[in-house]
Each structure stands twice: as C-alpha cells, then as structure tokens.
Amino acid sequence: MNTGLQLYNTLTRKKEPFEPLHAPNVGMYVCGPTVYSDVHLGNCRTFISFDLIFRYLKYAGYKVRYVRNITDAGHLEGDRDEGDDKFAKRAKLEQLEPMEIVQKYTIGFHDVMRMFNTLPPSIEPTATGHICEQIEMIKEIMDNGYAYEVGGTVYFDVDKYSKEYNYTILTNRNLEDMLANTRELGGQDEKHGRLDFALWIKAKPETLMQWPSPWGWGFPGWHIECSAMSSKYLGAEFDIHGGGMDLAATHHTNEIAQSEACSHKQPARYWMHTNMLTVNGARMSKSAGNGFLPGELFTGDHPLLEKGYSPMTVKFFMLQAHYRSTLDFSNEALDASEKGFRRLMSAMGLLDKLHASEGTDDFDIDAIRENCIRAMNDDFNSPVVIAELFEATRVINSVYDGKAKLSAAGLEKLKVLMHDFVSDIFGLKDEESSNVELNSVLDLMIDIRRSAKENKDYATSDKIRIGLQGIGIQLKDSKEGTTWNKI
Structure with a gap:
C-alpha cells in the first residue's frame, strides 16, 4: 500500500x-x-x-x-x-x-x-x-x-x-x-x-x-x-x-x-x-503565570485573556500551525482564528442550499482535493489544507451568490471534499448549530424581518439587521433566502 x-x-x-x-x-x-x-x-x-x-x-x-x-x-x-x-x-x-x-x-x-x-x-x-x-x-x-x-x-x-x-x-x-x-x-x-x-x-x-x-x-x-x-x-x-x-x-x-x-x-x-506552546512569544508555563488550562481558555477567566474562546475555535487555532512548529497564543491570534472558523462553518452551513447549474464548472474541485491530500501527505501539513479549505469556502460563497456555477457532479465533489476534510479528518463541527434555542430565535427574527420587507416596512427590517449585527450576528440575503453567521 x-x-x-x-x-x-x-x-x-x-x-x-x-x-x-x-x-x-x-x-x-x-x-x-x-x-x-x-x-x-x-x-x-x-x-x-x-x-x-x-x-x-x-x-x-x-x-x-x-x-x-x-x-x-x-x-x-x-x-x-x-x-x-x-x-x-x-x-x-x-x-x-x-x-x-x-x-x-x-x-x-x-x-x-x-x-x-x-x-x-x-x-x-x-x-x-x-x-x-x-x-x-x-x-x-x-x-x-x-x-x-x-x-x-x-x-x-x-x-x-x-x-x-x-x-x-x-x-x-x-x-x-x-x-x-x-x-x-x-x-x-x-x-x-x-x-x-x-x-x-x-x-x-x-x-x-x-x-x-x-x-x-x-x-x-x-x-x-x-x-x-x-x-x-x-x-x-x-x-x-x-x-x-x-x-x-x-x-x-x-x-x-x-x-x-x-x-x-x-x-x-x-x-x-x-512542538511547545508560547504566549506572546514567551514559553507557556505555570511558573511564569502565562499557562492556560483549557477551561480558562474557554471561559476567558485568566488575566492574559480578553475573552473566552470556544473549544472548536481553539482546535482550529491549533490546526492552523504545523504540529512541529511553535504555537504562539495571543488574543489577536485567537480572534483571527475565531473569525476564520466562523467563516468556514458558515460556508459548511450553505452547502445544502447550493443549486447545481448546467454547463462547465467554474472551479476545479478535483484540484483543491489533490492539494489537500498532497499537503496531508507532506507530514500532515494542516495549515496548507486550511488555506485550500478557504479556497473551497470562496467557491461555496460564489455559487451561493449566483456569481459562479457548479454542475451536479462538481457540487457533489465539493460537498464530499468539505465533509472529508473539515468533519472527518480535522474533526471540526459547528458549535452554534447544536444550539437549538439560538437557532429557533434567529429563525423567528429572520421570518419577522422577511414579513417586514414584504410589507415595505424597511425601518423594522433594518432595525432587526442592525440590532443583530450589534450582538455579533450577521445576516446575509440572497435569492435563496437569508442566512446568518457570527462575526
């Protein structure tokens, strides 16, 4: 073999x-x-x-x-x-x-x-x-x-x-x-x-x-x-x-x-x-006062942390560095990983909402998969794979917005690619999708906003959009409907 x-x-x-x-x-x-x-x-x-x-x-x-x-x-x-x-x-x-x-x-x-x-x-x-x-x-x-x-x-x-x-x-x-x-x-x-x-x-x-x-x-x-x-x-x-x-x-x-x-x-x-962990460039250790326990990182209950970060955000942050590289923790780096992870999960949530088009594919999904496999075969180079997954995310957003086309075969390849590498190999999952109460409330707000727009009540529509954005929820409208993601 x-x-x-x-x-x-x-x-x-x-x-x-x-x-x-x-x-x-x-x-x-x-x-x-x-x-x-x-x-x-x-x-x-x-x-x-x-x-x-x-x-x-x-x-x-x-x-x-x-x-x-x-x-x-x-x-x-x-x-x-x-x-x-x-x-x-x-x-x-x-x-x-x-x-x-x-x-x-x-x-x-x-x-x-x-x-x-x-x-x-x-x-x-x-x-x-x-x-x-x-x-x-x-x-x-x-x-x-x-x-x-x-x-x-x-x-x-x-x-x-x-x-x-x-x-x-x-x-x-x-x-x-x-x-x-x-x-x-x-x-x-x-x-x-x-x-x-x-x-x-x-x-x-x-x-x-x-x-x-x-x-x-x-x-x-x-x-x-x-x-x-x-x-x-x-x-x-x-x-x-x-x-x-x-x-x-x-x-x-x-x-x-x-x-x-x-x-x-x-x-x-x-x-x-x-390799070892560092914090703002200094080696992480309890004696230096810069050692985080996982629970402290999740809650933000540590003097060096500005807020807490979810387990999947932390995992995604770790996978963005090669396992043999030093990994440096900072609030800025964790914030960037949080945004990147949300962007990836938002794209995963759009997969089942994509529609196939007739004709030639605008993107080569096979090439993205081959790049991912080549990177993993190179001593499990997860940062390179993540870069390729963000390229796949760009594909998903372009197809969802109607700016690019994928055939039924290309669309299926894209779904399998994302499931294989994001879910099965990286073990990442959407933590928000399991929050039934949050999803229900947001679905209700999106439905109220849709009704307001249909009635040309744009003040209420804008108030809902701006209000949700103020608490970190971004709405995205398209011809397929409205989706949301955390920002």
Whole structure:
C-alpha cells in the first residue's frame, strides 16, 4: 500500500516515506496524560495533533491500532527518580485516596478531549493495570544484564547499555556532555552511574501506592510503563511512537533503551513529536503565570485573556500551525482564528442550499482535493489544507451568490471534499448549530424581518439587521433566502 505519505522522523531527523511493518495495519503509541492534575494545553495540542494523524491514516485506508496510555502510578517529581510521588502529594492535599485522584482527573481529561471532538484511542491502558507486565519486563532486562538491584530498587545500567547501543540516538546528544551536566554522585547515592534511572523503586513505609515484586514492595519507575504497554499491545516493533517534544530527551530516550535491552529491537520505526506552546512569544508555563488550562481558555477567566474562546475555535487555532512548529497564543491570534472558523462553518452551513447549474464548472474541485491530500501527505501539513479549505469556502460563497456555477457532479465533489476534510479528518463541527434555542430565535427574527420587507416596512427590517449585527450576528440575503453567521 503506497499513499505517498511522508513523515518527519525524529529518530533520523528527516522526512521519510511511511512504510508500515504490516500494511494496511498500523500500530501507533502516544504517551498519554499523567492524571494527578488538570490536563494542560500542551497535552491538548499533542492529543489534537495525533487525533489528526489517527483520522488521516484511517481516511487513507489504514487500519490503525492507536494506543494512548494513562499514567496513574510511578511518577516522581524529577526525571531522575527523585522527589515526592505526585499522586500521593495530590491525594494528601485534597484528602482523597490516590485512585480517587486518578478517577477525578481521568474523567476531566476525557471531558476536555470530548469538547475538542477527538476520537477515543483504540486502547487506553493504565500503568496500575499493567504492573505485572512491567515487572516481567524488568526481570527480562536484568536477565539480559542491563539492570541491577540495590536494596529493593532496580536501576537501568546506562553505561553497560551504551557500550552496545546508541543511548542518545533520538536526540543526538553527546553522552560525555550529558555526564558532565549531571550532578555528581553523592556518598549516599546507590546508582552505579549518574545517568542510570529507576525501573522499580522501593516503597517507603508511608508510600500510598505500592505493589509486591521480586525485589520487595515498591512501584514502577515512570519510563517502564510505556515500554511494557506498547510491546504488549503493538509488539516489540511497531510503526509510530509520539508525544510532546519535551519527552524526547529523557522519557523517550529511556523507553528506547529499555525496549532494546529487553528485546534487542528498536521499538518504533517513526518517532514523532509536537512542538511547545508560547504566549506572546514567551514559553507557556505555570511558573511564569502565562499557562492556560483549557477551561480558562474557554471561559476567558485568566488575566492574559480578553475573552473566552470556544473549544472548536481553539482546535482550529491549533490546526492552523504545523504540529512541529511553535504555537504562539495571543488574543489577536485567537480572534483571527475565531473569525476564520466562523467563516468556514458558515460556508459548511450553505452547502445544502447550493443549486447545481448546467454547463462547465467554474472551479476545479478535483484540484483543491489533490492539494489537500498532497499537503496531508507532506507530514500532515494542516495549515496548507486550511488555506485550500478557504479556497473551497470562496467557491461555496460564489455559487451561493449566483456569481459562479457548479454542475451536479462538481457540487457533489465539493460537498464530499468539505465533509472529508473539515468533519472527518480535522474533526471540526459547528458549535452554534447544536444550539437549538439560538437557532429557533434567529429563525423567528429572520421570518419577522422577511414579513417586514414584504410589507415595505424597511425601518423594522433594518432595525432587526442592525440590532443583530450589534450582538455579533450577521445576516446575509440572497435569492435563496437569508442566512446568518457570527462575526
């Protein structure tokens, strides 16, 4: 199966033809959320991006098994197995059991993903549901000589692994520089090497989440869960592994090491990473005070926001940037995306009101579709697709206004094009069309205005039009009737 799809592979740092191991079957693993707090926008961008990839692969004819994990255990404050357990810390703060924290924030994450109209993954495994698999993988790594136990904690031996494999293959970092930038071993440090990381961590007596293992009671390190679950559901080798770019340096680097130490195989053929978010040019972070939660962005309840923006507006805003590009949030950029999204949805609403004409088409719909497919095949270049969709929007408005013609065949191609890319691939939907009360009121106002015009009561007609425009509703008259859209 050859779709002409090219993916940027972080592993090789170049675009490569997509050649699945077992086409048309595709295995895709994406690192999911750590559910001890509300999902942040960086997470949302990653999952919206991979939802786009999931949707397009299915559209292209692949049968995709999309696995996205839930991290609900084994996550300490630092990447190097230091600090407090984040779940226990949150549980104590909110005076709840750790699994109540897990349930609370997992439900919240799913609610946000539904608001963004993302598809659920094929499988959504949890770390706590796969403790046995993680233990078995650790045992295999130890048997292969790449891990060691110290007092009930099992560490991965990076130095031993690096003698046989390239530990920094994903980031191309210099191993000596990494060692130089890592803290010196203290007298109480039990690791053999400064870059060694924990596969299993001995539990303290007060640890809330712990399980029995061959090394005593404890809990898994953060990195081992993804290696164990990806291999369980996708095999030792699979097609795509994804996540945010912040995961590449430590989490994904250690995933590759664990998997190779266990199976002697590089786990994923293509590694894909989404870029970071900025706000007015500065990196988005809670500590800087410029980090938005999705709910704050929707309501506008944040000092840096002038108003709230709907989930579909935010999603459209994210899709206007390539997933590997930095995405900068500002009120001006969100306002522009809101107008663009409304324009697109207004055109979608006109599709069923268009009438076919006899003769030659004034627009080449096939060319627009080919441009959209070419852009998606170029590492999922959504901004270029959106530009083509605005060209299709111009076609829709021209045909609706009677300024251009499309045959029945051309009109059907246009409808299929918009449905395929706007609804099925981008997952965008008209939020206003689901507001039954608003639609009913506007239909009534349009009917009153029509009657006023028929009775030559132009004062009332203009009053309705101007009044609606004042609250952000624009009426558009044509020979087919009157439509409305938000401005």
